[in-house]
Amino acid sequence: xxxxxxxxxxxxxxxxxxxxxxxxxxxxxxxxxxxxxxxxxxxxxxxxxxxxxxxxxxxxxxxxxxxxxxxxxxxxxxxxxxxxxxxxxxxxxxxxxxxxxxxxxxxxxxxxxxxxxxxxxxxxxxxxxxxxxxxxxxxxxxxxxxxxxxxxxxxxxxxxxxxxxxxxxxxxxxxxxxxxxxxxxxxxxxxxxxxxxxxxxxxxxxxxxxxxxxxxxxxxxxxxxxxxxxxxxxxxxxxxxxxxxxxxxxxxxxxxxxxxxxxxxxxxxxxxxxxxxxxxxxxxxx
Amino acid sequence: xxxxxxxxxxxxxxxxxxxxxxxxxxxxxxxxxxxxxxxxxxxxxxxxxxxxxxxxxxxxxxxxxxxxxxxxxxxxxxxxxxxxxxxxxxxxxxxxxxxxxxxxxxxxxxxxxxxxxxxxxxxxxxxxxxxxxxxxxxxxxx
Numbered sequence: 001x002x003x004x005x006x007x008x009x010x011x012x013x014x015x016x017x018x019x020x021x022x023x024x025x026x027x028x029x030x031x032x033x034x035x036x037x038x039x040x041x042x043x044x045x046x047x048x049x050x051x052x053x054x055x056x057x058x059x060x061x062x063x064x065x066x067x068x069x070x071x072x073x074x075x076x077x078x079x080x081x082x083x084x085x086x087x088x089x090x091x092x093x094x095x096x097x098x099x100x101x102x103x104x105x106x107x108x109x110x111x112x113x114x115x116x117x118x119x120x121x122x123x124x125x126x127x128x129x130x131x132x133x134x135x136x137x138x139x140x141x142x143x144x145x146x147x148x149x150x151x152x153x154x155x156x157x158x159x160x161x162x163x164x165x166x167x168x169x170x171x172x173x174x175x176x177x178x179x180x181x182x183x184x185x186x187x188x189x190x191x192x193x194x195x196x197x198x199x200x201x202x203x204x205x206x207x208x209x210x211x212x213x214x215x216x217x218x219x220x221x222x223x224x225x226x227x228x229x230x231x232x233x234x235x236x237x238x239x240x241x242x243x244x245x246x247x248x249x250x251x252x253x254x255x256x257x258x259x260x261x262x263x264x265x266x267x268x269x270x271x272x273x274x275x276x277x278x279x280x281x282x283x284x285x286x
Numbered sequence: 287x288x289x290x291x292x293x294x295x296x297x298x299x300x301x302x303x304x305x306x307x308x309x310x311x312x313x314x315x316x317x318x319x320x321x322x323x324x325x326x327x328x329x330x331x332x333x334x335x336x337x338x339x340x341x342x343x344x345x346x347x348x349x350x351x352x353x354x355x356x357x358x359x360x361x362x363x364x365x366x367x368x369x370x371x372x373x374x375x376x377x378x379x380x381x382x383x384x385x386x387x388x389x390x391x392x393x394x395x396x397x398x399x400x401x402x403x404x405x406x407x408x409x410x411x412x413x414x415x416x417x418x419x420x421x422x423x424x425x426x427x428x
Contacts, residue, residue, distance in 0.1 A: 003425060041300035048296050048365050052358045056329070117389065135385035146298045146369075151381030158382060208316050208330040217331055218356055221367060225298050263425050 004271070007264040011257055018253035024087070025246035031142060032178070032239035038143070039175065039229075039236045046229040049222050053191050056218065059204045065215040066161060070190045075112035077134065077156050077165035078102060079188070080126070081172035081230045082119035083238040084139055089245040091173055091181055091237055092121045098183035099171045103131065114165055116156045118149070118231060134159060144231050146224060153224050160189055168223070172230035173237040179244060181237040186230075188223050290342040291323040295350055297368040302350055303339065310364050311338040312357055321364055328359040337366055 057068055080099050082092045103113045115131055117123050120138040127133075135155035140148055159165040168189040173181045207214050293310050295303040310321040313335030332355045339348040352368040359365075 007425070038299070042298060044294070044301040044304075045296040045298045045367065048294055049367055052356075052365060052367070055327075055358065055360065059327070116385075123389075133389040135382070136389040137385055138388070151383075151385035154382035155385050203327060206326055206328040208314060208328065211329075214329050214331060214356075218329070221356060221369075228298050267425075 003267045004264060007260055007267065011260050011264065014253050014257050014260070018250055018257070021246045021249040021253060025243055025250060028239045028243040028246060032236060032243055035142070035232070035236035035239050036175075039232045042225075042229050042232050046225045049218075049225050053218065053222050056205075056215065057191065063211040063215070065212070065219060067189050067215075067219040068191055071163075071166045073109075073111060073166045075114065075165055076106050077114045077116060077159060077168045078185075079116040079152075079156060079168070079170045079227060079230075080118065080122045081170070081227075081234045082117070082122035082125075083234065084120045084141075085238075086121065087245060088238050088242040091241040092119075092125070094181070094183045095171055095173055096122070096125050098185060099126075102169070102171065102185055114156075114159065116152055118152060118227070119234070140231065142235065144228070144235065146228050149224060149227055149231065153227050154220075157220060157223060170226060170230055173234050175233050175236050175240070178240045181241055186226070188226055189219075191219070191222065289323050291321065291325070291364055292362060293339055293364045293366070295337060295339075295352075295366040295368060297352075297355075302368065303348065305339075306342040307339045307364075308342055309340040312364075312366060313337070313352075314357065321359060324361045325359050325364075327361070328357070330357050331355070332357050332366070332368075 078099060080095065082095055086092070099115075106113050113131055114134045115126055116134050117126055117136040118138070119140070123133075123136055123138060135152040137148060137152040156165070156168060160168055167187070169185055169187045171183060171185045174184040176182055205211075290306040290308060291310065293303065293305060293307045295301075308323075312319055312321065313333050315331045315333050318335075319330075332352060334353045335351075337350045337352055339350070341348060350368075352366065355366060355368040357364070357366055
């Protein structure tokens with residue numbers, strides 16, 4: 001009987017695949033917990049600096065920083081945050097879809113679009129489209145640091161300062177819960193105001209040293225922290241998505257094995273029946 | 287409430303301290319400043335050094351080391367934004383250039399070795415899958 005051995009090999013190979021997907025699921029689960037903690041740890045800074053920027057917008061300085069002033073939009077910059085590795089379901093594809101929708105919308109308005117790509121998956125995807133890529137950074141690992149992102153962010157800020165980009169936004173996955181990750185576009189520059197009604201109407205800061213220098217530093221830190229927050233959140237999303245994807249892969253492998261086992265049993269039964277009937281036939285002939 | 291001020295010390299990679307204080311000392315770039323409650327609104331940058339917090343209601347003075355950062359003072363609130371990355375203008379510019387270069391290389395290098403290997407691996411996987419499906423079909427029919 002030729003089929004039985006083949007089926008047995010097949011079952012063994014699916015079983016080993018199942019072991020791998022099971023292991024990946026568990027690794028992703030434990031990494032997700034750590035990534036979520038990191039996401040939580042990064043939140044206070046991002047919130048604080050957003051409040052500070054909101055205060056700065058409400059102040060009445062003589063000096064108006066370029067990052068706070070709205071200009072006519074002729075070209076836009078989009079920072080895309082994706083994962084470095086695949087096998088995480090539709091996470092990256094959803095982000096790319098959202099990005100493409102935004103790109104198309106701006107192009108219809110006759111705007112140029114410059115991209116800043118974070119994560120190797122976005123690089124692989126957007127390289128094929130003929131869009132100008134201003135900066136990119138990849139291979140951030142499981143513990144991304146702000147220092148790794150400074151370069152890419154600086155490149156985009158320089159473009160904004162030089163007037164090559166009039167609006168800067170960020171597309172990344174939003175961690176809703178383990179099962180759901182939603183792609184989201186957020187505007188970074190010009191900075192939005194936050195509500196801070198407890199402050200008096202007319203006042204200004206004491207600046208030490210000069211307002212220009214200070215605000216530059218603040219805006220830089222603001223954008224960096226927002227991007228960092230997005231990267232950390234994306235990591236948590238990636239792990240959650242991978243966990244779910246690997247779980248369903250493990251389940252699928254399980255049902256495939258069951259099916260194959262049934263086929264194998266039937267084939268074995270048929271072979272035995274055949275053999276018996278041959279023996280019986282042979283005995284009757286004697 | 288009148289004679290205490292709320293202090294938040296945060297870095298991008300985590301919250302460091304939050305609570306009310308009687309007095310806060312920070313290493314501002316123009317020299318150390320002491321902040322009492324109802325300080326005038328002030329923005330400044332910080333250099334590397336220690337932040338000292340005298341907690342409200344007495345108790346031991348708290349020390350935090352920071353590697354530079356930014357500071358915002360509102361009459362009722364002090365926010366210390368500590369940097370996690372050592373930074374200098376030149377360093378930042380170099381990093382920006384590197385990011386640009388990476389993007390350019392990624393564009394030029396359309397048939398990078400890594401991609402070819404990746405594509406081959408994917409192809410092999412797909413072929414194996416097809417074979418498995420075909421075999422399964424044959425067995426079901428037979």
